[in-house]
């Protein structure tokens with residue numbers, strides 16, 4: 001059990017979130033317990049509005065649980081014990097900065113990088129950004145402005161920005177949700193190789209079951225709102241996984257099983273409400 | 275280049291055509307210069323009386339610019355306050371809306387009552403005319419940060435000041451410069467308004483006096499001067515705006531700079 005190498009990165013214990021007060025309170029997340037070990041790639045799937053983003057925000061310290069506790073890197077989230085990178089569906093690049101400067105933004109803010117920002121922004125930090133951009137195939141666009149890039153390219157830049165300060169925990173909220181199927185599958189490959197290289201802990205929220213199966217080492221399925229985790233399983237297809245893999249029988253079977261679980265959890269709630 | 279040149283030429287041609295039409299219509303219909311002087315008459319007045327007009331131009335220009343600068347300062351401070359703090363927004367916004375719906379002619383007598391006639395009421399009227407668009411634009415610019423970006427930065431441990439400095443302020447710049455262009459023309463309206471009511475200096479006063487003397491060409495000369503000054507300042511601020519915030523307006527031009 002207490003293997004030295006498996007440390008807990010994120011732990012939600014009986015964490016629940018509700019918005020509003022009194023009779024108008026909306027339960028966004030039921031008491032949830034979830035433990036993510038360091039180096040795991042966890043995908044969180046479930047119907048929309050079930051509280052996936054809420055869990056992500058809890059882990060990122062952007063939201064405090066109404067009840068229960070959230071421990072990240074061994075401390076309460078607000079203590080910022082772990083360096084965190086985040087990326088959302090909307091790439092939110094700043095239009096007045098080049099891609100290089102956009103990706104560098106975390107280094108301007110996160111300790112200890114920020115102390116040397118002025119000194120290193122044209123040397124060490126620049127090289128670091130360029131290395132990342134090369135990994136995602138954007139090297140030629142370092143000096144372009146965001147409006148010159150396509151949606152898929154912006155999302156690659158967004159991943160770079162989330163990774164540039166070498167976070168130990170990466171929180172991704174439907175980062176590929178707005179992309180077309182081909183671009184999305186391309187980015188799965190990019191994401192996988194980035195992860196194989198850096199092995200951070202990743203929590204990925206998605207509604208794409210194929211995406212979850214392709215990327216994750218573990219998949220958690222949530223029920224409809226107010227959400228709770230109804231299924232939690234490992235995914236041990238060998239790496240690196242390919243798009244061809246997603247057409248094989250065992251992958252398809254996993255997909256179908258997940259779909260069933262989500263559909264069932266939805267009809268359950270409908271019956272409860274009736 | 276050719277397209278740009280053609281655009282400019284056609285614009286210049288149309289403006290010239292407008293004055294030509296005015297001249298021709300006045301001549302052919304024999305309009306008295308007591309009603310509507312011809313552009314050539316106005317120009318003639320402008321040139322022959324320039325020596326007398328010049329001190330008034332300077333007067334109007336300096337009261338306008340002083341009022342404008344004060345208005346920008348006040349506007350930026352209030353706008354930043356409203357954009358950053360929810361409480362400031364809730365308390366100040368209703369007050370400002372109320373204030374901005376007061377016709378500014380009504381406040382001139384109050385300023386005269388407090389400070390006597392002359393430059394001070396002109397500056398103050400320019401100020402109250404021009405600060406409101408700045409407040410609104412600064413506040414809007416600061417308030418439109420995407421929530422996702424704010425989350426990304428907060429998860430990095432960014433302070434409110436970090437976010438303001440790296441995102442809020444740069445994003446506000448286009449709004450700010452757009453509002454400067456409008457504010458400077460409003461400041462003109464304010465100072466001239468005050469001069470017509472309570473001053474013995476400035477273009478507003480010149481026009482008032484000229485109109486009571488039935489010196490209609492001089493009234494129109496005053497109008498011309500105001501229009502020219504307004505345009506000049508507008509162009510100046512547009513130029514600065516394009517230099518500073520090209521990323522928000524003309525992307526193609528911006529890369530060319």
Ligand SMILES: Nc1ncnc2c1ncn2[C@@H]1O[C@H](COP(=O)(O)OP(=O)(O)O)[C@@H](O)[C@H]1O
Pocket residue numbers: 019020026027028029047048049050051052053054055225
């Ligand atoms: N700031 C908020 N105020 C009120 N309700 C919220 C807020 N944020 C989320 N919710 C509600 O909580 C539920 C879960 O939201 P979320 O975690 O964003 O779902 P999703 O699984 O689609 O990411 C939703 O029903 C949503 O309407």
Ligand SMILES: [Mg+2]
Pocket residue numbers: 052053173
């Ligand atoms: Mg969501």
